[in-house]
Amino acid sequence: MGGSHRDEVRSGLEAHLARLWRYALTLSGARDIADDLVQATCLRAIERAHQFQSGSRLDRWLFSILRSIWFNEIRSRRIRVGEGTLDASEALSFDGAHEIETNISAAQVLRALGRLPKAQREAVLLVYAEGYTYREAAELFGVPIGTVMSRLAAARLALAHEPQQLGEEMSEGKTPR
Numbered sequence: 001m002g003g004s005h006r007d008e009v010r011s012g013l014e015a016h017l018a019r020l021w022r023y024a025l026t027l028s029g030a031r032d033i034a035d036d037l038v039q040a041t042c043l044r045a046i047e048r049a050h051q052f053q054s055g056s057r058l059d060r061w062l063f064s065i066l067r068s069i070w071f072n073e074i075r076s077r078r079i080r081v082g083e084g085t086l087d088a089s090e091a092l093s094f095d096g097a098h099e100i101e102t103n104i105s106a107a108q109v110l111r112a113l114g115r116l117p118k119a120q121r122e123a124v125l126l127v128y129a130e131g132y133t134y135r136e137a138a139e140l141f142g143v144p145i146g147t148v149m150s151r152l153a154a155a156r157l158a159l160a161h162e163p164q165q166l167g168e169e170m171s172e173g174k175t176p177r
Contacts (some may be wrong), residue, residue, distance in 0.1 A: 006049040012058040013042055019059065019130055020066055026113070026125045027070045037073075041066040057136075063126070064140055112159055120155035123148055 020041055024034035044065050045052070052061055113121055119141075126132040126140065127148070134152075138145040 005052050005054065006046065008054060009045050009049040009052050009058065013045065013062075016059050016062055017042075020062055022129065023063060023125060024066060024070070026121060027067070029114070037066055037070060040069050044069065059130075060132075060136060060140065063130075067140070116155050116158055120151045120158070123151040124155045127152060 017038060020038045021034050024037035024041075025031065028034050028037060041062060045062055048065075052058065113124060116124065122141070123137060126137045127134065132140070134145050134148045138148045141148065
């Protein structure tokens with residue numbers, strides 16, 4: 001393994017930790033699992049640094065590793081409990097708003113994002129929060145660029161209706177999810 005690849009990966013990891021953790025939290029919905037996912041991602045990145053292509057974007061490579069680890073973990077959990085394969089949309093529900101103690105509006109945004117289907121939620125995070133281009137997100141997901149555009153359009157439409165839904169819940173005396 002070339003030492004230069006390992007050095008490049010190691011020196012670049014720290015700059016991406018917060019972004020990786022946000023993505024892991026979006027996927028898992030739990031802080032402790034997000035911590036474990038980021039740790040596993042860093043370990044795998046260092047172990048496989050020889051696979052990193054110098055000059056390419058380290059963040060894209062790291063996000064791909066994290067996503068792969070997450071889906072492998074979901075599949076193996078499902079198989080361990082005897083349920084066979086897993087439809088990822090079942091496992092990727094996000095209900096982490098109760099864990100956000102510091103900012104009520106951040107909790108509302110996370111709740112709204114959590115109500116989106118998994119594919120839309122991931123697209124929103126990568127494109128709007130992390131700054132990926134539509135093409136980069138499409139490559140990461142392994143789908144056509146039009147699919148990413150469609151997911152984002154559907155997410156924008158769903159999020160546009162969120163303030164109305166939140167207001168209705170509060171006027172009916174319900175606690176927002």
